Amino acid sequence: xxxxxxGHSQFPAKRSFSQLIRSQRISLSAVNSEDKTYCITTxxxxxxxxxxxxxxxxxxPPVLKHLHSxxxxxxxxxxxxxxxQLGWSEISASVLRPDVDNETCALYAIADNSHQRPLNIVEIxxxxxxxxxxxxxxxxxxxxxxxxxxxxxxxxxxxIEKICRxxxxxQDAILNGAISFAIALELLKFETDIGIDLVKLFDQLKxxxxxxxxxxxxxxxxxxxxxxxxxxxxxEADVRHILDDAExxxxxxxxxxxxxxxxxxxxLIINTITKFENLVSTLKLGDSVKLIPPKDFEGTTYTLRxxxxxxxxxxxxxxxxDNIIRNRDLKKFLPE
Amino acid sequence: xxxxxLYIDQDVVDFPETISIxxxxxxPSEIVTESGVVFNSVLTADDPILMGKKALYLTRNKxxxxxxxxxxxxxxxxxxxxxxxxxxxxxxxxxxxxQSYFHPPVLQYFVxxxxxxxxxxxxxxxxxxxxxxxxxxxxxxxxxxxxxxxSTLIPAFAGQEFCALELKTKTAAVEALKSLAHHHKTIVxxxxxxxQVIHNEERFTASLSARLEAAAKCASWGYPLAFxxxxxxxxxGCEKDYKGVVEQLFDRINPDRIVWISLGTLRxxxxxxxxxxxxxxxxxxxYGEFVTGxxxxxxxxxxxxxxxxxxxxxxxRECAPDVLVYLCMEDDEVWAKSMGYIPADxxxxxxxxxxxxxxxxxxxxxxxx
Numbered sequence: 103x104x105x106x107x108x109g110h111s112q113f114p115a116k117r118s119f120s121q122l123i124r125s126q127r128i129s130l131s132a133v134n135s136e137d138k139t140y141c142i143t144t145x146x147x148x149x150x151x152x153x154x155x156x157x158x159x160x161x162x163p164p165v166l167k168h169l170h171s172x173x174x175x176x177x178x179x180x181x182x183x184x185x186x187q188l189g190w191s192e193i194s195a196s197v198l199r200p201d202v203d204n205e206t207c208a209l210y211a212i213a214d215n216s217h218q219r220p221l222n223i224v225e226i227x228x229x230x231x232x233x234x235x236x237x238x239x240x241x242x243x244x245x246x247x248x249x250x251x252x253x254x255x256x257x258x259x260x261x262i263e264k265i266c267r268x269x270x271x272x273q274d275a276i277l278n279g280a281i282s283f284a285i286a287l288e289l290l291k292f293e294t295d296i297g298i299d300l301v302k303l304f305d306q307l308k309x310x311x312x313x314x315x316x317x318x319x320x321x322x323x324x325x326x327x328x329x330x331x332x333x334x335x336x337x338e339a340d341v342r343h344i345l346d347d348a349e350x351x352x353x354x355x356x357x358x359x360x361x362x363x364x365x366x367x368x369x370l371i372i373n374t375i376t377k378f379e380n381l382v383s384t385l386k387l388g389d390s391v392k393l394i395p396p397k398d399f400e401g402t403t404y405t406l407r408x409x410x411x412x413x414x415x416x417x418x419x420x421x422x423x424d425n426i427i428r429n430r431d432l433k434k435f436l437p438e
Numbered sequence: 439x440x441x442x443x444l445y446i447d448q449d450v451v452d453f454p455e456t457i458s459i460x461x462x463x464x465x466p467s468e469i470v471t472e473s474g475v476v477f478n479s480v481l482t483a484d485d486p487i488l489m490g491k492k493a494l495y496l497t498r499n500k501x502x503x504x505x506x507x508x509x510x511x512x513x514x515x516x517x518x519x520x521x522x523x524x525x526x527x528x529x530x531x532x533x534x535x536x537q538s539y540f541h542p543p544v545l546q547y548f549v550x551x552x553x554x555x556x557x558x559x560x561x562x563x564x565x566x567x568x569x570x571x572x573x574x575x576x577x578x579x580x581x582x583x584x585x586x587x588x589s590t591l592i593p594a595f596a597g598q599e600f601c602a603l604e605l606k607t608k609t610a611a612v613e614a615l616k617s618l619a620h621h622h623k624t625i626v627x628x629x630x631x632x633x634q635v636i637h638n639e640e641r642f643t644a645s646l647s648a649r650l651e652a653a654a655k656c657a658s659w660g661y662p663l664a665f666x667x668x669x670x671x672x673x674x675g676c677e678k679d680y681k682g683v684v685e686q687l688f689d690r691i692n693p694d695r696i697v698w699i700s701l702g703t704l705r706x707x708x709x710x711x712x713x714x715x716x717x718x719x720x721x722x723x724x725y726g727e728f729v730t731g732x733x734x735x736x737x738x739x740x741x742x743x744x745x746x747x748x749x750x751x752x753x754x755r756e757c758a759p760d761v762l763v764y765l766c767m768e769d770d771e772v773w774a775k776s777m778g779y780i781p782a783d784x785x786x787x788x789x790x791x792x793x794x795x796x797x798x799x800x801x802x803x804x805x806x807x
Binding site: 398 | 732741
């Protein structure tokens with residue numbers, strides 16, 4: 103890394119950079135497009151870009167680095183792919199000298215993306231990963247991040263950086279909105295296959311963050327409680343049966359899955375709640391009367407709520423109240 | 439767990455207890471002018487909770503030595519008093535509330551025993567039956583390895599007739615108690631659990647048989663005993679295991695020696711769940727059917743608690759019909775369904791325990807108010 107600075111930015115002075123890079127014509131056959139070390143972009147669709155290049159030419163040359171007998175791409179992955187698609191054999195490129203260090207390459211890669219367009223969360227993650235992989239000093243990492251227009255808060259960086267280590271399927275789910283950044287971070291604790299299975303499930307059910315989080319917790323705790331592999335649980339016949347039921351829409355499937363998992367995770371609690379609900383339904387209370395148990399049946403105070411608009415309506419509730427009091431099953435249910 | 443570092447508050451360097459502990463505990467020591475040094479050294483460790491068990495901080499108790507047990511009005515409290523001789527513990531139980539109770543948790547021992555004795559004398563002077571235990575913020579007998587705490591406390595309680603001291607432990611460190619004049623005023627008590635729970639969840643504690651062996655020794659030395667099945671942990675096969683522990687207890691211990699047996703199911707503040715998951719990844723105890731209790735702690739769903747209590751009470755009563763069994767922090771519904779009565783029928787739990795202490799510890803009935 104060159105050491106001169108312009109006194110304001112953390113970047114090396116322009117004069118120094120200019121000595122590291124020069125424009126030249128490069129044969130595309132000499133460009134290694136497989137090496138994605140410096141790839142920031144997540145956009146793989148090159149149709150519009152190819153059309154533009156065909157019409158206007160390659161306005162902004164990619165940055166390459168001469169390494170051994172070939173050139174690796176520092177920035178311009180999509181442009182090079184588009185040129186290949188157009189059948190070009192040669193392009194103009196800005197080529198970094200072979201002795202340019204990885205830190206400088208990383209800065210070029212990030213700057214060429216972050217100063218062109220807003221980066222999505224995966225691209226930001228890739229940028230942070232490049233910074234941390236090539237710059238050991240955390241203070242300098244933060245300063246560079248700030249100069250490059252990236253979020254420059256240490257805790258934020260720590261979290262976001264992990265995203266690019268997730269499998270592509272999960273990264274795609276973040277980008278298409280199937281899962282949130284927060285859920286993606288939760289998936290990090292699982293093996294890759296499990297994370298992908300969960301993402302597929304969320305993609306199918308289209309449920310919100312809180313419900314996703316609840317399902318993750320239920321799946322995880324059932325697996326731990328019953329000492330079974332989480333992946334096996336995710337693919338159990340009962341779960342699959344709900345998900346594959348053609349009669350159910352995705353909202354119903356989401357509800358059924360949650361019910362199933364809750365009753366498996368908390369069998370006695372759910373059974374008690376169900377029993378009470380069934381009991382209340384046999385009382386035929388109507389819309390004007392509500393019998394509410396203590397939360398989780400932990401307290402001992404039950405609530406009876408009556409709604410009426412007149413003395414006549416209140417009188418009509420008398421018989422309902424009598425039924426409630428006389429009901430033997432309810433008497434058994436309530437504390438003595 | 440071995441103590442690897444001794445921190446000494448500069449204010450207590452010359453205290454006799456400090457000098458004694460320093461000579462008995464041959465580990466590197468550091469004199470500190472402020473507690474922050476100790477806390478920071480623990481906080482910066484990878485596992486501060488574990489680190490806090492390896493460092494012993496000798497200091498002064500700047501607060502009260504005798505405190506009311508922090509009960510809650512939502513559940514029936516036993517009216518216990520805590521003797522705050524030290525904090526934290528070098529044993530490592532998965533469910534231990536002390537992991538999240540102290541910030542950060544550091545093994546501390548208070549050496550200002552002059553203040554301790556003054557505080558006790560004030561309690562004795564009240565001439566009111568009082569049950570005081572040192573096993574709430576720490577284990578009562580872990581200190582036996584490096585201090586003379588029991589030989590300070592037990593004779594002090596022996597010389598009065600209104601207060602009973604309870605030494606609650608998971609160790610078998612009772613040898614120092616053998617020759618002490620206790621006059622039945624000290625109850626030595628053990629937390630008991632199944633072999634599975636002790637093995638999986640109670641690291642560095644004495645085995646069940648070692649605890650019962652130690653209890654039998656104390657009984658032979660004339661000490662009143664108590665036992666605490668707390669926390670009862672529900673797992674597949676737990677009923678058979680707990681029944682076995684009850685049988686083992688009464689195989690070794692004459693019920694006449696037992697002042698009381700308490701029962702309490704596992705409960706924990708929600709924040710402890712993460713700690714248990716992180717520090718005890720193989721533990722399954724947090725995956726029971728828990729609900730949020732009225733005191734904000736996670737508790738087993740009430741019918742589960744009632745069921746295990748009901749079994750335990752029956753098993754204990756089969757072996758020891760006259761031993762006082764009580765529930766720790768439960769409501770009247772749970773008492774009625776598992777014990778067949780509620781504390782108010784007998785004047786309240788605190789009164790029941792006071793009377794029992796008076797009877798078993800030869801306390802003056804005049805202290806029962």
